[in-house]
Amino acid sequence: MPKFEHHVFICTNKRDEEADRPSCARQGSEKLKSAFKDAVKEAGLKGKVRANELGCLDQCEHGPVVVVYPDAVWYGFVHVKDVEEIVTEHLLHGRPVERLRLADTCLNTERCPHKLVPKGK
Numbered sequence: 001m002p003k004f005e006h007h008v009f010i011c012t013n014k015r016d017e018e019a020d021r022p023s024c025a026r027q028g029s030e031k032l033k034s035a036f037k038d039a040v041k042e043a044g045l046k047g048k049v050r051a052n053e054l055g056c057l058d059q060c061e062h063g064p065v066v067v068v069y070p071d072a073v074w075y076g077f078v079h080v081k082d083v084e085e086i087v088t089e090h091l092l093h094g095r096p097v098e099r100l101r102l103a104d105t106c107l108n109t110e111r112c113p114h115k116l117v118p119k120g121k
């Protein structure tokens with residue numbers, strides 16, 4: 001069996017409503033896995049692209065969060081309506097969807113336009 005060309009990782013972590021940070025499942029990410037699987041199959045990429053759900057990717061303020069490897073392209077605020085575009089543009093044609101891409105300045109930073117200033121900072 002040939003190896004996968006891309007892995008799509010979808011955060012489906014779910015926190016309590018009272019948690020300090022938001023979580024992707026509460027933003028609708030649980031519907032993304034089946035949407036990606038359907039779109040991958042529709043695009044003829046089954047066996048080349050694998051979509052998996054997983055726990056927190058620590059980019060919670062940008063959820064639902066999806067990351068595509070080996071490209072290391074991070075997407076934020078992804079919803080079902082965006083899935084076909086990611087599959088067609090990025091995974092089929094190799095053109096990341098810039099309008100959904102998280103800026104490097106948002107990744108693994110304490111502060112960005114989407115994060116509140118941490119307590120005590």
Ligand code: FES
Pocket residue numbers: 011012013014022023024025055056057058059060061063065
């Ligand atoms: S809950 Fe999805 S990145 Fe943290």
